[in-house]
Amino acid sequence: MAEGRGNHRNSDKRRRILDAAVSVFAEKGFFQARVSDIARLAGVADGTIYLYFKNKDDLLISIFEEKMKEINVKFRDALACEKDALARFRCLIAMHLAGFQAYPELAAVLQVELRQSSRFMREYKKVELKNYLDLVGEVVRDGQQQGVFRQDLPLSLVKRFIFGTLDEVVSTWVLAGRPYDLETLTEPLMDLFVNGLGVPEVKARLAGMNA
Amino acid sequence: MAEGRGNHRNSDKRRRILDAAVSVFAEKGFFQARVSDIARLAGVADGTIYLYFKNKDDLLISIFEEKMKEINVKFRDALACEKDALARFRCLIAMHLAGFQAYPELAAVLQVELRQSSRFMREYKKVELKNYLDLVGEVVRDGQQQGVFRQDLPLSLVKRFIFGTLDEVVSTWVLAGRPYDLETLTEPLMDLFVNGLGVPEVKARLAGMNA
């Protein structure tokens, strides 16, 4: 009743449905989530969902699309403030961890649910994810150009090296029930990424072999 | 051989059903796969599947259980032949890549489908995956003891660093339609893991900061 009528009521309702969908997908998984669960949590009727979204798939796609866009924008803004390549790199890692820390349900959906489902979803995912991977790639390339990262590495591999580690770290944290503070992993991860596993002698030996 | 798991004579049929399930789950995903699809591909009647497996979930669990066991055994056997820590590490990476290369559909199921579904599946997954992560952990610890890897790193993090990267690399390869030869990535990944991203000066700088 006290709700204002007008055009923002629409987008408020849309927002509520989307947030509810994130929660329900996070808890039950996409296929086991019922549209009526989402409706109940959003406080709307089942049918109302179809005024804002084409179908159930569209809900998942919209989550991905809109949240990913928000994240990309936020990340680019944050990175714009940093000029030093190493600082930019740290910033990226810290934001990735902080982001999932702040929205753990979103984390569950993006990490777990989007890993599945129909072909078209997979295709879709690739496109959107590419933006994020490209961002990682840019930061690394900057580092190479500023001379803080090695230049002899295939960028495509480095992107996955970084993204895969972050991804696995977050997945583990989600599946383990989020038992600790994700952001504390920023420095250890920086160390791992930058220095690698090897001790100096071994690195030299390995470098010699590959040369 | 220590074969005979099942109660049923024709364990060829069991094998055929399991293989068909891997294919169908890989192609459609668990929830969109129909039991009758699996039956048709296996060349048996729908009902026959229920002579060998309790239900559809049991199919997925059995794939995971049996394939993961095979993989773990194979890996441990292979690693037993190597004594040098760096060689063992390379062996692990090479086998991970070669394994998925050889069974790409299995890769899809293990990489994509098992990332989802019901809670109990997630629990289940954790247990079995732990074996693999433990194997990775052992190899790294050996490396630390033999003095080829740094000893100041939290093992839990290193495991995810390696596993996450391999995982992401394989996932990308699967989702991209397996366009190249996975095993060619063995050396570049070794290089990345061991040397990290940084150039010497930066590494020194970073090490100084964290000291």
Add this chain to the structure above:
Amino acid sequence: MAEGRGNHRNSDKRRRILDAAVSVFAEKGFFQARVSDIARLAGVADGTIYLYFKNKDDLLISIFEEKMKEINVKFRDALACEKDALARFRCLIAMHLAGFQAYPELAAVLQVELRQSSRFMREYKKVELKNYLDLVGEVVRDGQQQGVFRQDLPLSLVKRFIFGTLDEVVSTWVLAGRPYDLETLTEPLMDLFVNGLGVPEVKARLAGMNA
């Protein structure tokens, strides 16, 4: 009104489904009745049934529960009008016969279908049936207290004697295709119940033996 049992508005639909279930169960028996038969007869979609009833079992239970309740209430109301014990007894018999006469399909379900099925159904049946048997018992006890019925008879046996006869008479009538008017049996049954089979001399002889 003290109506609203269900959560659903259209309680006409609930009624139609229940009536259809009575018909179909009566015709085919519980296990051979298909839910879709009931839906078709009720003029609703299969799924609609599940908006009003938990499952197929629940349909049978609901029939029993609701119809039995109605019957018990109706009987108690009718009996409340009669004070003379013999009149009450006749009233009970007449109503039992008239009731099934009026709802022959209900008779078939209550007489035939509820005699079977799962353990829990049997348990259930016992509880509800007890109310009816208790009613019979009360009427007989009144008769004993008013001195119109013998007082040397175990009530538990008398109840079954009366109920069993009525039950068998109705069952036969149902299974024979309802070829005659049930209510015409009221007086002959009264006679049988009250006077028994024996001629006076035999009664005396038997009484002497048991004394």
Add this chain to the structure above:
Amino acid sequence: MAEGRGNHRNSDKRRRILDAAVSVFAEKGFFQARVSDIARLAGVADGTIYLYFKNKDDLLISIFEEKMKEINVKFRDALACEKDALARFRCLIAMHLAGFQAYPELAAVLQVELRQSSRFMREYKKVELKNYLDLVGEVVRDGQQQGVFRQDLPLSLVKRFIFGTLDEVVSTWVLAGRPYDLETLTEPLMDLFVNGLGVPEVKARLAGMNA
């Protein structure tokens, strides 16, 4: 030789299957009994049942047919020894109760399971049951001719009066878990059947009304 079906090993197997069917039907009910349950209990393979019986229905029919025949024969033999009408009547009741007492599982099947199922089963039941009801009728008619039972009663009603009561008494006893000795009910039932419920004055009054 006597059987004419072949060697007695066969008919032993047939017997074992039939006995198993009685047990399983008694425990689970016809529709919820699985043929494989019966096979397991009989110690034969599923398929073997179909060498002796046409199908599952045939098992139930055979139980009824053969057991009912045995009972009818046994009853006629026993009744042949008695000449006094009242003694014959007591004998009938006592045997009915003793029979079910001795074979409680058979009681459950005949009392509960045969009350249901398909039309054709009901038809079938009527035919077979008729023999038993006819037997009851004969005994009563003898009593009427010997002047120990009233002659103004419709025989069809008297049969159901007796059968219904016995039936209900046995059903109750079966469903209650057979808590007491059925045969102890012989005399009380005789009393009820012969003397009825009424006290002499009431009987006179009722007789006057109906005259």
Add this chain to the structure above:
DNA sequence: AATGAATGAGAATTCATTCAT
């Protein structure tokens, strides 16, 4: 004759989506 693995028709139930109100 006996077996029991295999069959596949059949049925209950779910739930995304629609549409009359």
Add this chain to the structure above:
DNA sequence: AATGAATGAATTCTCATTCAT
């Protein structure tokens, strides 16, 4: 715009029956 009762297509699983061995 919002509702939510109604829909009915879709899918898993069961089990009586068959038939190759």
